Amino acid sequence: MNAADSESLARRLLAAGYVEDSLERADVAILNTCVVRQASEDRVYSKLHELKEWKTPERTIAVTGCIVAKEGETLQRRFPHLDAVVPIGDYEPFVADLEARYDYSLGEPLPQSGRTGVSHYIRVIEGCDHNCTFCIVPKVRGREKHVPMASVLDECRRAVGDGAKEIVLLGQNVDDYHDPDGRGGLASLVREVERIPGLKRLRFMTSHPQDLESELLEVMAASDVVCRELQLPIQSGDDTVLKRMARGYQTRHYRAIVERARNLMPDLGLVTDVIVGFPGESEAAFMNTRALMEEIEFDVVHLAMYSPRGGTFSADRMHDDVPHQEKLRRLNDLLALQREIAARKTARWIGRDVEVLIEGRDELNRPYGRIRQGKRAIVLRAGDIAAGQVLNIRVLQATAGQLLGLPAA
Numbered sequence: 119m120n121a122a123d124s125e126s127l128a129r130r131l132l133a134a135g136y137v138e139d140s141l142e143r144a145d146v147a148i149l150n151t152c153v154v155r156q157a158s159e160d161r162v163y164s165k166l167h168e169l170k171e172w173k174t175p176e177r178t179i180a181v182t183g184c185i186v187a188k189e190g191e192t193l194q195r196r197f198p199h200l201d202a203v204v205p206i207g208d209y210e211p212f213v214a215d216l217e218a219r220y221d222y223s224l225g226e227p228l229p230q231s232g233r234t235g236v237s238h239y240i241r242v243i244e245g246c247d248h249n250c251t252f253c254i255v256p257k258v259r260g261r262e263k264h265v266p267m268a269s270v271l272d273e274c275r276r277a278v279g280d281g282a283k284e285i286v287l288l289g290q291n292v293d294d295y296h297d298p299d300g301r302g303g304l305a306s307l308v309r310e311v312e313r314i315p316g317l318k319r320l321r322f323m324t325s326h327p328q329d330l331e332s333e334l335l336e337v338m339a340a341s342d343v344v345c346r347e348l349q350l351p352i353q354s355g356d357d358t359v360l361k362r363m364a365r366g367y368q369t370r371h372y373r374a375i376v377e378r379a380r381n382l383m384p385d386l387g388l389v390t391d392v393i394v395g396f397p398g399e400s401e402a403a404f405m406n407t408r409a410l411m412e413e414i415e416f417d418v419v420h421l422a423m424y425s426p427r428g429g430t431f432s433a434d435r436m437h438d439d440v441p442h443q444e445k446l447r448r449l450n451d452l453l454a455l456q457r458e459i460a461a462r463k464t465a466r467w468i469g470r471d472v473e474v475l476i477e478g479r480d481e482l483n484r485p486y487g488r489i490r491q492g493k494r495a496i497v498l499r500a501g502d503i504a505a506g507q508v509l510n511i512r513v514l515q516a517t518a519g520q521l522l523g524l525p526a527a
């Protein structure tokens with residue numbers, strides 16, 4: 119979501135004649151912030167302290183993102199060198215202020231932006247109506263607001279017309295999307311977007327086990343454009359912990375979704391999130407999570423150690439009773455387990471032909487991109503292939519993180 123917000127603000131500024139540059143040469147520094155964890159919020163404050171040195175009367179410092187919803191105007195009292203506090207998505211007044219402030223005449227052609235434009239992120243739903251007890255999102259992003267399908271489709275067509283090959287539909291809980299004008303939910307939106315001529319791939323994230331509908335899985339399975347990847351956070355493999363997290367489902371529901379999805383798409387890439395050390399997580403509860411990870415064999419698990427986030431129900435009303443050392447032990451145990459699982463699963467790709475959408479070149483100048491199941495792939499001996507092209511490769515090597523292959527004959 120933050121990447122999409124940054125893109126959206128950057129596009130607006132590029133359209134107004136601004137260009138991206140190094141901090142040393144720039145007139146304006148904008149921090150787009152995340153506060154999902156205390157550590158992210160602390161990084162914003164430390165960056166703001168650092169920028170004190172950089173600030174001059176001619177330069178502008180602005181902050182946008184979730185910290186604005188959380189801290190609001192207090193930020194400017196705390197950091198008097200901060201010029202602007204910009205609410206998420208409400209960029210026009212800020213851009214107008216900048217235009218009034220920097221009255222440059224742009225006589226030379228503008229340098230091109232460094233963006234490849236291969237993937238275009240579109241926010242279709244903002245905020246969240248769930249109230250997971252550990253999560254700050256509903257507080258900072260508010261209740262769900264759904265973007266009309268007609269606007270989403272217009273933006274998708276424009277992006278594809280401008281050269282995007284992949285569209286990524288975003289929402290904190292994207293499965294809950296519905297068109298405010300009554301044209302249907304996420305499955306209907308996906309069906310409409312995938313028909314846009316020239317579009318090669320369509321992704322959506324993040325799903326919620328309580329809201330994901332079977333119809334969406336059927337649309338995915340039937341499509342050559344929709345990617346075979348689900349980002350479906352489980353958070354815990356123990357029903358008592360899930361209840362305390364107020365996730366609204368049990369592990370048997372989650373298993374049923376995975377079974378249905380894999381029946382329809384045996385090669386589905388499955389990504390999840392897991393928190394260890396949530397208040398009240400006993401050793402037995404932790405072992406349930408471990409067993410579930412072994413059973414389901416996710417492709418990627420984003421693992422986090424629970425830390426109380428001020429302003430959430432779990433921080434304010436639950437006792438953080440798992441000692442730090444024990445959380446760390448559980449985290450390391452699951453990291454090691456997942457490394458093994460990911461290596462085992464990735465090795466299954468060796469010898470297979472897969473389709474790669476090229477996104478750019480790595481530090482060794484080798485083209486890289488992602489396969490439809492979400493895994494990163496590097497192409498060896500690919501010649502002049504450019505970002506945005508799609509190519510079939512035969513996988514020669516696989517590590518937990520990526521595949522390496524040659525163009526298929």
Ligand code: SF4
Pocket residue numbers: 246247248249250253254255256290291326
């Ligand atoms: S569904 Fe996701 S965004 Fe919404 S409250 Fe739960 S964790 Fe936060």
